Amino acid sequence: MSKAIEKPKNVGKATVFINARVIDPASRRDEPGGLLVKDGLIADVGSHLRRNAPDGATVIDCKGHVLAPGLIDAQVFTGEPGYEHRETLKTASHAAAAGGITTIVVMPDTNPVIDQVALVDFIQRRARDNALVHVHTMAALTKGLKGEEMTEIGLLKRAGAIAFSNGKGSVANTRVMRNALNYAKDFNALVVHHTEDTYLSGSGAMNSGEVASRLGLPGTSKLAETIMLERDVRLVEMTGGRYHAATISCAESVDVVRNAKARKLPVTCGVSINHLTLNENDIGPYRTFLKVRPPLRREEDRVAMVKGLANGDIDIVVSSHDPQDADTKRRPFSEAADGANGLETLLSAALRLVHSGDITLAAMLKALTINPARLLGLHSGRISKGAVADLVLFDPGEPWVVNKDLLRSRSKNTPFDEAKMQGRVLRTMVAGETVYEYAGVERT
């Protein structure tokens, strides 16, 4: 279990949520009811609390809206340390809170790279002092993310690293990857991998195919993803290491993961909200805010992702929040940086798929709460007595329009700018403390 520094619990206060639709995928609960929070923990939950509040408790009338476990976002790139002009742990945590996310897992792609015990410690202390939500960190799988030598996985895990990743880069050297998986197994450490054969993807700027041809942009074949994924699955078979493909993006990758799971291999995968809700056509007239890695694929691939999520082939959904400043995005498409802002829009974008009937609300929330909690060994992500009171209250029907200038993130590169959303976060609670509350009108 991770030893990340926990937020101090809100001792002495009792808060009761009444008149809520309580949804908890972990216990398959979906019922009208209420929830009592005491000393930062969930003290009680059930239909008997639907209208009744204990004496002295602060009462929050949910007006029938959804009360669910706070979301856990397992892939967040921040700028701290090294690129604070893009994002800090503090600003990322504010954006997360506004998005109903109560736990973020930051990636090791910082400057310096999080590949040493002291840096894991630094992130934990900065988060404890500045962040509104729980912050965990993945540590680098290889020193300097160079893909050549593995890091001190045992010591880093002991220091609190929650998983090990090569960040935005893949480990091209198969021997190093084999050794890393083999070694990580001894510490029951999760290896999270961006699967991309960069020799094959080359300088590709978007998905290869007709749209790329028409736009005159260099394409990246999805084979670059599946070849690396297939290789990794073979290595998992050989070593027995726990492996998570960070964000897959095409139908073929879903097949690879499904087959691996059918063979009982310890393989899981995630998908970014961008790849679930957008496709290559959304790039339109070279909109660089939609330039992400892996690139947005064809509509058929997006549909395959959604199906994969609905039937459990895909385990978790992440925002893949990757703040980029204007300087790196305001460039010709092929030269612009990859990455999209995503913390604040994660839930609303996910609800698009629920409203369209492609996936149930419970299944979507499962991929945003209990599944990442289990994957990362966290006690949160569930509503049960004694669990930490990390909660989100949201109105799944509330319409709103995304305005990038109002985002709390320090960077504004959202692919959903001016997008119409249905469903928004009303309140976010972390360890019993309200860290975000929608005032009814958006701030200016």
Add this chain to the structure above:
Amino acid sequence: MTSKSNANTLKNFPRRHLLTCEGLSAEEINFLLGLADKAADHIRRGGRKRDVLAGRTLINLFFESSTRTQASFEMAGKHLSADVMNMNVATSSVTKGETLIDTAVTLNAMRPDIIVVRHHAAGAVELLSQKVDCSVINAGDGAHQHPTQALLDALTIRRAKGRVAGLTVAICGDILHSRVARSNINVLNALGARVRLIAPSTLLPSSPERLGCEVFTDMWKGLEGADVVMMLRLQRERMDASYVPSSREFFHFFGLDHEKLARAKPDALVMHPGPMNRGVEIASTVADHSRSVIREQVEMGVAVRMAVLEALSAHLASFEEQAP
């Protein structure tokens, strides 16, 4: 040496070469350890040279440098009155492109009696043995075997504990690249010890449990109740090849310190084939601790090599008697 004593020797050690520990019976091993015991006592008493190998030629053919093993064989040979010749292969024609077989044929023409060979490639000693008429002793071939090391380890254990059978012996460290580990697994299993292997998965060979051992990747668990803790040397280049992240992490999880040693039995022996990397696989204070028998291992090395030379020399006499 008389024909009568030869017959006894041949019966108990019916081999011409010592190339591997695989397939050695408990009887053969105990016979060699018995000879070695006597040799060790003889040396400790300050006994004079014996003439077992008088008039015999022993060639130390080391393709890989090893001061300790080479000196040990040289000492053993001289204790038995052999004419010992050390071949400095690094500067010989081998480096100029001569094949191993060419070297063997050339050496064979000089009619030595025993050749002691160390080579960096597994199987090289076996190949050489097929091309010569004399006895061959494997002094280490790649990651394959180092029979005299395993025998001297068994002798050290037997002298300290009075037995080998039934003891739990933990072999820890770089098992993957270790000829010492492979040889020891054979000898200890043959003698009835329970062998445990402790290493990170990256430093274990594939299917390690098939070698007849229990396998642990957690050293604290693996050392639980062990009678003997046998540490192996970790080459620095293993870090560069990404088998382990760093010497710091390796020492933390797989280095023998007092805290981990406390999991073993209170009277557990600490062993190491040397040379040691202090602070990498073993803490200095453990290496120098009263439980450490590392110096005894070196001492027993000479005795075991004398025993092996003596056992093989009996065959030399036998072949000569049978010759037309």
